[in-house]
Amino acid sequence: MAQSLPKDQSTEQRILHAAKTVFYRKGLGGARMEEIAREAGINKALLHYYFRNKEQLFERIFLEAFEQLLPQMTAILAQDLPLEQKVQQISDFYNEMLLETPLLPVFVLNYVQSDPEALTKRMISVNASKLMSHLTEQLAQETKAGRIRDVAPQQLIINLLALCVFPYAMKPIVTRLFHMSEDDFRGFSESRKQVVPEVIMAYLKP
Amino acid sequence: MAQSLPKDQSTEQRILHAAKTVFYRKGLGGARMEEIAREAGINKALLHYYFRNKEQLFERIFLEAFEQLLPQMTAILAQDLPLEQKVQQISDFYNEMLLETPLLPVFVLNYVQSDPEALTKRMISVNASKLMSHLTEQLAQETKAGRIRDVAPQQLIINLLALCVFPYAMKPIVTRLFHMSEDDFRGFSESRKQVVPEVIMAYLKP
DNA sequence: GTCTATAATTTGATAGAC
DNA sequence: GTCTATCAAATTATAGAC
Numbered sequence: 001m002a003q004s005l006p007k008d009q010s011t012e013q014r015i016l017h018a019a020k021t022v023f024y025r026k027g028l029g030g031a032r033m034e035e036i037a038r039e040a041g042i043n044k045a046l047l048h049y050y051f052r053n054k055e056q057l058f059e060r061i062f063l064e065a066f067e068q069l070l071p072q073m074t075a076i077l078a079q080d081l082p083l084e085q086k087v088q089q090i091s092d093f094y095n096e097m098l099l100e101t102p103l104l105p106v107f108v109l110n111y112v113q114s115d116p117e118a119l120t121k122r123m124i125s126v127n128a129s130k131l132m133s134h135l136t137e138q139l140a141q142e143t144k145a146g147r148i149r150d151v152a153p154q155q156l157i158i159n160l161l162a163l164c165v166f167p168y169a170m171k172p173i174v175t176r177l178f179h180m181s182e183d184d185f186r187g188f189s190e191s192r193k194q195v196v197p198e199v200i201m202a203y204l205k206p
Numbered sequence: 207m208a209q210s211l212p213k214d215q216s217t218e219q220r221i222l223h224a225a226k227t228v229f230y231r232k233g234l235g236g237a238r239m240e241e242i243a244r245e246a247g248i249n250k251a252l253l254h255y256y257f258r259n260k261e262q263l264f265e266r267i268f269l270e271a272f273e274q275l276l277p278q279m280t281a282i283l284a285q286d287l288p289l290e291q292k293v294q295q296i297s298d299f300y301n302e303m304l305l306e307t308p309l310l311p312v313f314v315l316n317y318v319q320s321d322p323e324a325l326t327k328r329m330i331s332v333n334a335s336k337l338m339s340h341l342t343e344q345l346a347q348e349t350k351a352g353r354i355r356d357v358a359p360q361q362l363i364i365n366l367l368a369l370c371v372f373p374y375a376m377k378p379i380v381t382r383l384f385h386m387s388e389d390d391f392r393g394f395s396e397s398r399k400q401v402v403p404e405v406i407m408a409y410l411k412p
Numbered sequence: 413g414t415c416t417a418t419a420a421t422t423t424g425a426t427a428g429a430c
Numbered sequence: 431g432t433c434t435a436t437c438a439a440a441t442t443a444t445a446g447a448c
Binding site (some may be wrong): 109 | 231383397
Binding site for chain 3 (some may be wrong): 034044048052062
């Protein structure tokens with residue numbers, strides 16, 4: 001615990017940061033403990049001293065990543081706000097977060113796809129029942145008031161998530177396809193903040 | 207299971223099919239040659255007899271997968287058709303193809319993300335210049351004619367691809383989130399064929 | 413073409429000194 | 431807490447018989 005460096009990160013913190021870097025890029029199967037250790041500036045033995053094994057270290061990284069993906073959207077949707085504001089908040093949140101962590105979506109999706117029990121064994125219940133009923137009710141009200149047309153809540157959620165997340169999942173392809181520099185992509189990301197709500201609200205327009 | 211069937215697939219075909227199954231699910235790093243051999247009903251030695259090493263086998267699978275992702279859309283967009291029909295064709299194509307091969311998107315995206323040179327070293331030029339100029343012109347015409355509003359071609363392409371592909375990239379999460387059976391998901395996929403063009407055309411509406 | 417057996421590496425994990 | 435050295439298991443790849 002007693003770390004000599006006052007302002008520097010603790011060894012555990014550096015390990016977690018290194019693990020994130022390597023796991024995000026290579027996945028569980030492709031990542032090497034050796035590489036994580038090197039990235040953290042230590043050796044394998046010390047890595048195993050902090051985290052008994054690879055699985056345990058991965059678990060830590062994966063859960064934190066997953067938490068940033070779905071729950072954030074459900075949290076915003078659960079608020080008591082006009083629909084349009086929710087959509088804007090979600091768009092802002094994802095586009096800002098994923099500009100900083102563009103590897104996160106594919107990292108999560110890849111592991112979920114590779115391990116059929118990735119979600120079940122962690123009781124990631126994705127407690128959507130309450131959320132869905134809340135959203136369904138809000139949509140019904142807005143529809144009744146004639147402010148939006150009648151659409152399925154599931155389709156809305158999927159569309160919203162797709163428009164927010166997918167551009168980052170394909171970042172390497174997007175940048176190559178459109179000959180974007182890192183700066184270009186930042187501008188693109190910024191523009192998505194407006195485009196996503198535009199698309200969603202146009203879709204909802206009566 | 208002796209494979210003495212005359213019209214049955216050749217050994218090479220069965221290997222490729224097995225490799226697809228395993229690579230799609232586990233990725234390059236997570237896949238085991240042993241598992242591919244078992245899936246193909248042969249042993250490792252014979253696997254190496256047909257494909258010298260893992261990389262070479264993977265290359266074959268990856269390139270075929272990538273070809274199904276982007277080029278199909280560009281091919282449809284390059285046709286001489288009204289915009290709305292193109293969008294519908296693209297929606298139909300992806301939703302039908304990905305219902306059968308839902309693991310494909312994450313497989314491709316994961317490898318592209320894991321290897322920074324995945325695209326460059328294969329001169330996957332993604333020759334979009336010609337496509338982009340063609341699409342840009344069509345959008346300009348439709349805009350001038352007052353049939354659609356003025357939107358950036360890049361945003362349109364990304365939106366279209368996101369709406370088509372992302373639901374399958376998140377299939378495990380979607381099914382869990384909405385408590386869908388395989389049959390439910392088939393219905394969901396079918397409904398996407400209409401939803402995607404609805405969203406896109408609403409976005410384009412003046 | 414297909415197999416068994418085995419070589420050659422890689423890699424996750426541990427032992428033990430400091 | 432951190433390191434060096436090393437083990438044990440897993441995994442890719444090859445040799446050689448049939």
